[in-house]
Amino acid sequence: MASDLGVWKDRWQDGNTGWRQQGVNETLVKYYSLLKLSTDTAAKQKIFLPLCGSTVDLLYLAKECNLTVVGVEISELAIETFFNDNSLAFTKEGDVYKCTNHDIIIYVEDLFTFQTVKDFDAIWDYASFVAIDPELRPRYLAAVGNLLKKDGVWLLANFDYSLEEKESHRGPPWPIKQEDFVQLVNKCETALSVEEVGSLDCLTGRWKQQGLTYMDLHAWVLKHK
Numbered sequence: 001m002a003s004d005l006g007v008w009k010d011r012w013q014d015g016n017t018g019w020r021q022q023g024v025n026e027t028l029v030k031y032y033s034l035l036k037l038s039t040d041t042a043a044k045q046k047i048f049l050p051l052c053g054s055t056v057d058l059l060y061l062a063k064e065c066n067l068t069v070v071g072v073e074i075s076e077l078a079i080e081t082f083f084n085d086n087s088l089a090f091t092k093e094g095d096v097y098k099c100t101n102h103d104i105i106i107y108v109e110d111l112f113t114f115q116t117v118k119d120f121d122a123i124w125d126y127a128s129f130v131a132i133d134p135e136l137r138p139r140y141l142a143a144v145g146n147l148l149k150k151d152g153v154w155l156l157a158n159f160d161y162s163l164e165e166k167e168s169h170r171g172p173p174w175p176i177k178q179e180d181f182v183q184l185v186n187k188c189e190t191a192l193s194v195e196e197v198g199s200l201d202c203l204t205g206r207w208k209q210q211g212l213t214y215m216d217l218h219a220w221v222l223k224h225k
């Protein structure tokens, strides 16, 4: 089964982007130190945001954390929304967007074919793993894992909620139970270790309105074995 890229582009065109956050992601700030990135400004390190959308985390990581930031996103509208929302000048050459004043590059590409940049020191994965159709999860984990440097760290946030209660809209985000996630990673063709580093009750108004009785965010650290 192929990833349904047209559906995502349509969501951007229709403004159906309820996942977008105003500020820098709190989970990223809380667990940033686990990425073990250097504070040495002379040795710039590289972080990857798969399925980056228009998240302001791209700017935070480039500007405040002095990193080279690389995103992959299929919707050009999402990418231009990121630059415009943050009043950032950019250039576009082919399918590559570059920020003029900060070290941010975003590729317009299907994540599953992306190979242009590898050996990332870190990966920040929010609303990305959970955006992928559950059938494609093994491929997603293997593909993204392959882009991580041997001693790199992948910080990933996923969600668990009762799917049965969410009749009106089954996903994304696609929920996953902790034990199922651990099993999935353990079976991944890219050998990865996985550790839960924290969780958060995030049953806010938007989800309550959809009839959910619980919604938990789980934060994980993945590394090469």
Ligand SMILES: C[S@@+](CC[C@H](N)C(=O)[O-])C[C@H]1O[C@@H](n2cnc3c(N)ncnc32)[C@H](O)[C@@H]1O
Residues within 6 Å of the ligand: 003, 005, 008, 009, 019, 020, 021, 050, 051, 052, 053, 054, 055, 072, 073, 074, 075, 078, 109, 110, 111, 112, 126, 127, 128, 131, 172
């Ligand atoms: C739920 S959004 C999350 C965006 C971002 N991570 C955030 O936190 O705001 C998922 C994004 O992935 C993009 N996308 C979905 N499948 C993709 C794929 N296979 N390759 C590249 N981008 C994809 C969509 O256009 C959408 O912007």
